[in-house]
Structures are given as structure tokens and as C-alpha cells.
Amino acid sequence: MTQQPAHAERSLSALETEQTNPATSNIDLMSPLEIAQVMNNEDARVALAIQPELPKIAQAMEGIASRMRQGGRLIYIGAGTSGRLGVLDASECPPTFNSSPEQVVGVIAGGEHALTNAIEGAEDDPAGGEAALAALQINANDSIVGLAASGRTPYVLGAVVYARSLGALTIGIACSSRTPLEQAVEIMIAPIVGPEVISGSTRLKAGSAQKMVLNMLSTGAMILLGKTYGNLMVDVRATNYKLVRRAIKIVQLATGCEQEKAASLLDQAAGETKVAIIMGLTNVSPEVARAQLASHGQILRATLDDNHPSD
Missing domain, CATH: 1.10.8.1080 (Helicase, Ruva Protein; domain 3)
Structure with missing residues (x-):
């Protein structure tokens, strides 16, 4: 079995995504408008958190595109919200860019059932992540993006360590710093969005940040592959x-x-x-x-x- 990298693991409570947000400590006493306002204020921080990561995002774009020119695939893998976001981005590439369903693939811990149901235990199995990529017969032309808001999900770590051992390009996306995922991948993208509106609910700012980064990776790679003319979607598949x-x-x-x-x-x-x-x-x-x-x-x-x- 592929070994995960050794590291001094931070406790869960030390992760940025798990901190308590002082701006929302009394959110249960707020009016609906105040709740909307504070959530909007926090969401405004997401794009700014991504800005320092743009050079790495650009590096990842080019790496993905260069491998796709050799017939490689872009494969997202994650658990829970992160996994669902990867599946969503992958599913939108065929109608937008006329790519084949096999060119951009989303893999989620727990399989298709996990898209609509919480299967929390699935994320704790590193062998499951490795097995999922082995089933796809990945190779050195593929690009594997491991998605984990905490940067420490065992399922994702098992997947990227295995992928890197085969020479695939490995990219990590997390919203915490100094994570095991950073040590396991070649390119680490880590927008630090800070504490969530509801402590630990990473479907909020962390989910938004991951979605924005995925938009950039897939769209940027497709632009580099000539899938647009100017900003026109010239490879659109007219299916409706x-x-x-x-x-x-x-x-x-x-x-x-x-x-x-x-x-x-x-x-x-x-x-x-x-x-x-x-x-x-x-x-x-x-x-x-x-x-x-x-x-x-x-x-x-x-x-x-x-x-x-x-x-």
C-alpha cells in the first residue's frame, strides 16, 4: 500500500477553517437582513484570498493543458462538499467546451450515492482514494487535483500520493496552511479564507473558494487548448x-x-x-x-x- 508522507499534523482545532469567527459569534441573535449582510461581507473575502494563489493557479493551468495535448485527463478527487464541487465542474465541461466526458472526470468518496447523501466515513480511507484512481488507470499524462478544505482528508491524500508515484501531475486545493496535502502534491493552491460564518462549515467560504479555483483551472486549460475564440464559447455543444x-x-x-x-x-x-x-x-x-x-x-x-x- 502506498505510504502517506510523514509530517507533524496540526490538530483539527488549529486549522483556519475550524476557528470561531468573531463577526458571527451572535449570528443567532441577528435579523435576516443582518445575517445576509454578514454572510455577504465574509464572502467578499474569498476572491481576495485567492489572489495570492494566482501564480500557482496559472502554473497548474499550463501543466493541465500540456498534458491534455498528449491525451491526458483532468481528474478531480475529493470527499463531501469538495468532491461534489469537482464532479460539478467536470460535468459542465462537455456542454461548455465540447470535451468528451472522459477528458475531465470528477471522483467523490463514496461514489455516486455520495452526491446527494452524506457518507462521512468514506473520506477516512486512503486506500479508497488510491483504488478509485487505479480503477481509472491513470498515467503520467493525467493531472490529478486533490480537493480537501482541511488539506488532510485521508481519501484524498491516498489518491494524490498514488498518482504522484505514477508520474501524474498532482495539484492540491485546500483552505488551510501547512497541511499534509501540501507535502503530498507538486502544486499547492491554498486560499486562506479564514473562519467560516458557521464554525467548521466548509461548504461556505471554503466551498466558494474551491469552486472559483476549479472554474479557473478547467476554463484556463480549455482556453489554452483553443476551446474559445476571444471570449466566445466556440466549442459549445448545442444540446438544447x-x-x-x-x-x-x-x-x-x-x-x-x-x-x-x-x-x-x-x-x-x-x-x-x-x-x-x-x-x-x-x-x-x-x-x-x-x-x-x-x-x-x-x-x-x-x-x-x-x-x-x-x-
Whole structure:
């Protein structure tokens, strides 16, 4: 069995996420408006806590993208709220970026049942985290993000130690400092959001911080992979009425054409937004547009720049 790193473990009460927040010590005596105000004030600290971690987030983005170019996957693993946040981010990548469901994966301690039910004991098993990644047959091209607000969840530690032993990129996200997770991973992202509104309830500020970091990691990696054109979601998968309308609008913005023309281009392109944009800007057939995209790694800007080189 893979051994976890030795360290002088801090007591639970010493963790930043477990401290008592003086701003909310009398929250049970507050009016509804005062509760909303104090929670809003505390939430405002989250983005500021992430700011010092931006260089590490950028490093992680590039590491994830470079491995994805080699066929690697982005795999989130966590327990409880942290695990649910990873599954959420992973599930939103296919419709947003037209990625395959296997490219970004969320793993939660306790399995699918844990998404809607608390299975607290599952987080205490380091062998469970290792087994979950072994079942995915991870390799050195994969990027593993261990999510644990406390930075000491055994399930997550077992997973990242195992992943690192195989040469995978390991990234940790926690909201406490000097944690076992920091010692176990290559890149540690630790926004210190301070004590929660309700002491120890890490679904609050810590959960918000983790969600924001995950947004950056997946979105940043996909941007680096050419999944956007400017800030347009050009790889959107139009799987419902709203997304069809969004795809039409994206084609309009990218080509300057009218709505009816954009809809026609999308129809000819079988719903492939990037193909429709190339057709609209260069007057080529869908087949030629697809071939041009393929020769430029599916990156729309590179394809268009090659068609219209600057003087």
C-alpha cells in the first residue's frame, strides 16, 4: 500500500477553517437582513484570498493543458462538499467546451450515492482514494487535483500520493496552511479564507473558494487548448434550445452575419460552431472547414490566421 508522507499534523482545532469567527459569534441573535449582510461581507473575502494563489493557479493551468495535448485527463478527487464541487465542474465541461466526458472526470468518496447523501466515513480511507484512481488507470499524462478544505482528508491524500508515484501531475486545493496535502502534491493552491460564518462549515467560504479555483483551472486549460475564440464559447455543444440560440449568437458575433444566415451556417455545419464560423468567414464547404481545423489542432484562431495572414 502506498505510504502517506510523514509530517507533524496540526490538530483539527488549529486549522483556519475550524476557528470561531468573531463577526458571527451572535449570528443567532441577528435579523435576516443582518445575517445576509454578514454572510455577504465574509464572502467578499474569498476572491481576495485567492489572489495570492494566482501564480500557482496559472502554473497548474499550463501543466493541465500540456498534458491534455498528449491525451491526458483532468481528474478531480475529493470527499463531501469538495468532491461534489469537482464532479460539478467536470460535468459542465462537455456542454461548455465540447470535451468528451472522459477528458475531465470528477471522483467523490463514496461514489455516486455520495452526491446527494452524506457518507462521512468514506473520506477516512486512503486506500479508497488510491483504488478509485487505479480503477481509472491513470498515467503520467493525467493531472490529478486533490480537493480537501482541511488539506488532510485521508481519501484524498491516498489518491494524490498514488498518482504522484505514477508520474501524474498532482495539484492540491485546500483552505488551510501547512497541511499534509501540501507535502503530498507538486502544486499547492491554498486560499486562506479564514473562519467560516458557521464554525467548521466548509461548504461556505471554503466551498466558494474551491469552486472559483476549479472554474479557473478547467476554463484556463480549455482556453489554452483553443476551446474559445476571444471570449466566445466556440466549442459549445448545442444540446438544447438555449444552447442552439447561443451557438447562433456566437456565429453572428464571430462573422458579423445576420441571425438567419448564422442559423443556416450552423445547419450546414451539423451544429459545429467553429466549422460554421470558418464557412461564414472564408466561404468554404463544411468538409474544407473541418480539414482546416484538423490541420491546426482544432484551434479556430490559428485556422483563421492562416487563411488571412496579417500583412
